[in-house]
Amino acid sequence: MAIEITNELLENVSTLIQEKQDQQISRFFEDIHHADIAEVLDDLTFDEAVYIIRLLDSETTSAVLMEVDEDVREKVLEQLSAKEIAEEIEELDTDDAADVIAELPEERKQEVIQEIEDKEHAKEIVELLRYDEDTAGGLMAKELVKVNVNWSVLRCVKEMRIQAEEVTRVHSIYVVDDEGKLQGRLSLKDLLMASTKAKIEDVYIPKVDFVNVHDYAEDVANVMRKYDLEAIPVIDELGVLVGRITIDDIVDVIKEEAEKDYQLAAGITQDVDSEDNVLALTRARLPWLFLGMVGGLSAASIMGVFQDAMDKSPILFLFTPLIAAMAGNVGVQSSAIIVQGLANDGIKGSIWNRLLKEISLAMLNGVILSFLLFLFVWVTKGNLQIAMAIALSLFSVIIVAGLVGTSIPLILDKYGIDPAIATGPFITTSNDIFGILIYFSIAKLIIGF
């Protein structure tokens, strides 16, 4: 059952390990879900984690290994022989098994695969290793229940009992022809209600959603979410049923995709979490900060060009942070809407329509904000010309920033680059520079320094 992992619990476990209370440790973990054991191991030191792994039975170990952080898994597997890893692999479904093997160093992969006793399992794993991890092939498992369209319900139930032993959750029963091509599906419920004398031909549902083995994981997620599917069959180029993807893997895809986009928007370039060490976090954060600094230096040199203005209208310089911040904010808003729309497959119509919409949006926001700024500067500083220059700049900057924020993700997407990198520091930095350039150019035109 679910447990809460508190600091107290972790300290108790550490104490038990120091005192080598193996029996008590085994008993403690016996009733705990493998996902919770994995969480405990993630929070212990590496030596403590290995100590506990050694006390667990093989089935639990393999399940726990699937759930722990990648670095913990890597270190535990380093301690095991190829034969020991192969034994863990035999306990796993083909998709998980392939994921674990894919993480091993090249030469160990070979060794481990050769040590797998169930040759059929090994063959299936080798097949799965061929696919890119971001595609349907990389997500699917070979475990599924399939029946031939020419069978009777009776034979079908018999065969299913054999096949079902290897499958954790049955979901749908897929119907194939003699060549293995996907023809349709049978629901467990229908089967539960059908007479044993019926033929599969007569009771199966010929309508079935499927994906192709090379489809992107994100597209598979969109299909399964849209049609509320809990499992989807995967076919190859010939229409042959080659695997099945279940919703639990898709939930992880959706979650990871969302977290990656969120981190990119915040200027974090690698998959890290709050529990990672300072070095890993720095590696993920420094690149965008460096980019931001280069942007700041560019802004400084642009301002340097307009330094004459400082003598004539020093007040202009007070508003540069405002202009830069607004350019950044507008750009991030526009790009976030587009990035989300692209991820949900919801951007329709041409780029030009999209930009036109953004212009009207920016004009509306721009008129309201610029008017307020104009009033404020005019009233507090009493200089109409400067108030006009600043307000007009803000208006132009909002429109340009909106256009930049809208078009950059669309262009990146067109060239096959993940548009999510466009939201965040990239847009903020480029808009800072654009913003300041526009600001001083307009000010120069109006005030004429």
Add this chain to the structure above:
Amino acid sequence: MAIEITNELLENVSTLIQEKQDQQISRFFEDIHHADIAEVLDDLTFDEAVYIIRLLDSETTSAVLMEVDEDVREKVLEQLSAKEIAEEIEELDTDDAADVIAELPEERKQEVIQEIEDKEHAKEIVELLRYDEDTAGGLMAKELVKVNVNWSVLRCVKEMRIQAEEVTRVHSIYVVDDEGKLQGRLSLKDLLMASTKAKIEDVYIPKVDFVNVHDYAEDVANVMRKYDLEAIPVIDELGVLVGRITIDDIVDVIKEEAEKDYQLAAGITQDVDSEDNVLALTRARLPWLFLGMVGGLSAASIMGVFQDAMDKSPILFLFTPLIAAMAGNVGVQSSAIIVQGLANDGIKGSIWNRLLKEISLAMLNGVILSFLLFLFVWVTKGNLQIAMAIALSLFSVIIVAGLVGTSIPLILDKYGIDPAIATGPFITTSNDIFGILIYFSIAKLIIGF
């Protein structure tokens, strides 16, 4: 089957509607999944959508209504009588039915509920309406398959056949005692393999994950994702089984939660998407922009205080956008990591440890970036004092911005406010102001203007 919704398809549909080709329209939508029909309706004008809805059969209509955008649904329902809505409601599962009714104006709710012919269904819907939509009770459906622990497998199968007719997907069979308290579960697979003579008592699994009816939707999602569950039973305060939540609803919760956080981080305050109209998008975007502007004006007035510096070291002003941008970037990074950690329930240890970690992280980033900036300014401007002032400011700003970014979401979370509002314009704006204040204070100390 899945279709691709192109502009051409939409134009064809519009033409068919103009020409009142009702038969062709009906035939066209006959083979299309209700989720796809909903997408087509979202992209048509409201009148066109209503026209099509009138041509669909009642079962399809109710399914389509569940999938269309909220504003389309609202407008369609306005056109229907209470009796007609009640007929649609009868086709829906209790959870969807309750969601539709919850959106109706108060006086219509009553009317519609009274028109529902199936009184049992109506009673269940009324029960579901009591729960907050962000809790397990708000997500669950009353449809589930449950058997009494005292029954035989034979009786169980008989009863299940009756119950299963009302349930779209069976998943687990829940086992309850005479008082309806949840005791455990039966898997369909086990039942498929068990002898009909066995007793439920002897074959059921007493270990079952569950949630309480008042648990937050986000927590339910975390539990189901962690334990790879496809359905979870919901119990009330007495332990009585009151409903069931399926993974398809949780997928939507995860997706919506992620999108909301992403939009908040980008300074978008309301749930909008790229297809919404300009006014809705402006309402969602203007508030944060206004906040940004107020922040910019505050920054301007702080700089105004240090205006003496402009005479002595005008160069200082060139670097204000750099300092402000870095403060914003660091703050957003820090807060994003914390917000994500909180959402995944992954923040352990005290706030002080967390801040200490952030300080070491900021020091590392700060030393590297400040040193580079120092070298750059020293070499290009040839003024050691100014280079030192700017570099030292950047260093301090990075540390303070990191601390602000880390502590604000933690504090908000402590007081029960969604920490996600902390990432984005809120942090950027406050860090802009802090950054500029720190910058000029340090510069004043070193250069002494």
